[in-house]
Amino acid sequence: DQQVKQNSPSLSVQEGRISILNCDYTNSMFDYFLWYKKYPAEGPTFLISISSIKDKNEDGRFTVFLNKSAKHLSLHIVPSQPGDSAVYFCAAMVDTGNQFYFGTGTSLTVIP
């Protein structure tokens, strides 16, 4: 049962434009949401997180938006750079638990 879903397996964006990666979830008990970036042959790298009590968190070029009513999460990258090309995973966890649920990933390609 996939509780976190990333419905777009891939995304291509021109350098300098905005990249928007989407994530949907089904469990209303999730308290924290995270985005990870993964390069080939490396483990995922933590990128940015958001608590369920917030609707936006910003860190430099990366902004995560949370719409709890729609159970939807998005990551905005502005401006996109070629070095951002990677697989991006959305993940979620319940405050009282220790288990992280990951989506299937979206492969982002930023075209120079």
Next chain:
Amino acid sequence: DAGVTQSPTHLIKTRGQHVTLRCSPISGHKSVSWYQQVLGQGPQFIFQYYEKEERGRGNFPDRFSARQFPNYSSELNVNALLLGDSALYLCASSLVGGRASYEQYFGPGTRLTVT
């Protein structure tokens, strides 16, 4: 500073065999989590250990077990290997367990192939 290290990098085993994967967390981190990532899927949570105790377990059969040592390194053991166990096994460390463990740092993984 060294990141999370895992050994071996690659491993080929035969069905029915047993395998042990190892993980060393970032210095100062006391929590280790294990994930299985099958090709084309996201990481699936297997275990979390914090202060040498199991703090979380995912939906995996009892063939999967793990432990954490006094130096906070960890082993993942899988018995009676099946073809479906072929995957990338990721270890992640964090300062603490539970809620505050969301800032996890992943190792490069061990690629297990079962033939």
